[in-house]
Amino acid sequence: MAVIIDGTAIAEKVRNEVRSGISDLVRERGEAARPSMALILVGNNMVSHNLVRMKARDCEQVGIIPRIIELPEETHEDALLSFIETLNRDDSVNAILCQLPVPQQISTKKLLAAIDTSKDVDGFTARIDADKTDIAACTPAGIMRMLREYDIDVKGKHCVVVGRSNIVGKPMSIQLLLHDATVTVCHSKTQNLSSFTKQADILIVAVGHARLITADMVKEGAVVIDVGMNYPEGKPVGDVDFAEVSKRASYISPVPGGVGPMTRAYLLKNCLELAKQYRR
Numbered sequence: 001m002a003v004i005i006d007g008t009a010i011a012e013k014v015r016n017e018v019r020s021g022i023s024d025l026v027r028e029r030g031e032a033a034r035p036s037m038a039l040i041l042v043g044n045n046m047v048s049h050n051l052v053r054m055k056a057r058d059c060e061q062v063g064i065i066p067r068i069i070e071l072p073e074e075t076h077e078d079a080l081l082s083f084i085e086t087l088n089r090d091d092s093v094n095a096i097l098c099q100l101p102v103p104q105q106i107s108t109k110k111l112l113a114a115i116d117t118s119k120d121v122d123g124f125t126a127r128i129d130a131d132k133t134d135i136a137a138c139t140p141a142g143i144m145r146m147l148r149e150y151d152i153d154v155k156g157k158h159c160v161v162v163g164r165s166n167i168v169g170k171p172m173s174i175q176l177l178l179h180d181a182t183v184t185v186c187h188s189k190t191q192n193l194s195s196f197t198k199q200a201d202i203l204i205v206a207v208g209h210a211r212l213i214t215a216d217m218v219k220e221g222a223v224v225i226d227v228g229m230n231y232p233e234g235k236p237v238g239d240v241d242f243a244e245v246s247k248r249a250s251y252i253s254p255v256p257g258g259v260g261p262m263t264r265a266y267l268l269k270n271c272l273e274l275a276k277q278y279r280r
């Protein structure tokens with residue numbers, strides 16, 4: 001049976017680190033240096049509303065000042081971009097997050113490009129030539145930490161990432177390359193997916209398809225990280241068939257209680273790191 005990676009416990013450890021990091025920062029540079037995150041919410045999407053409230057609560061619990069900005073569904077793209085520009089120049093805010101998805105009249109690409117890199121707390125504008133010291137997208141950063149906590153070294157390992165989204169799959173593969181893994185990235189056009197997944201020493205799945213990865217697609221002893229969050233019967237289910245794959249894997253992250261809490265914790269960690277680098 002696989003060791004179950006406890007994302008909830010590691011996330012608590014990360015939150016404690018952030019809390020004490022913020023205390024140190026405020027002690028050294030004064031209250032004005034306390035991290036502050038602008039959370040922009042455009043439109044009426046209820047899931048987004050709940051997520052933003054949850055992120056704001058997470059901020060408060062570690063000592064980050066959250067500032068929720070709610071804009072109407074019909075907000076024009078230009079208006080949002082110029083509002084972001086104002087926040088870029090606002091010294092009382094060191095981190096900016098715009099909750100996705102945004103209404104269709106707004107280009108997500110333009111919106112993300114408008115956020116000043118030095119305030120991009122989601123890490124979505126990370127460059128292809130990023131190095132280990134740059135802020136990484138929260139989910140890949142959280143996964144790298146999970147692996148470190150269990151002494152799983154990716155160096156020289158064959159890591160297979162299923163999914164190539166801008167927020168998980170692509171930045172995940174960059175993080176793995178930065179840490180000297182050999183990386184294969186699969187996607188919806190990949191032919192014979194299992195021929196790749198079966199080669200993985202470390203398999204990271206971010207697709208959004210409940211239980212896509214079955215035991216016969218996994219090498220004996222592989223490390224399996226499940227990013228997926230699906231609700232086929234109302235309860236959260238990952239992209240990996242946990243019950244069967246956990247009999248073959250050496251380590252496996254569960255859903256819930258795996259990657260999800262780590263993503264939340266790394267948003268806070270990124271905010272602290274940006275605040276440390278921020279000079280008003």
Ligand code: NDP
Nearest residue numbers: 163164165168187188189206207208227228229259260263
């Ligand atoms: P996207 O929909 O943006 O990307 C999904 C990726 O999976 C695409 O690259 C797509 O390929 C690929 N894909 C789709 N079907 C298949 C298939 N049958 N075989 C192989 N690849 C396939 O999703 P996200 O990356 O945003 O999220 C993925 C999952 O992770 C979702 O369930 C989401 O809810 C969850 N998630 C969880 C987080 C957490 O913190 N736990 C954080 C972020 C996401 P193509 O590019 O060809 O379309």
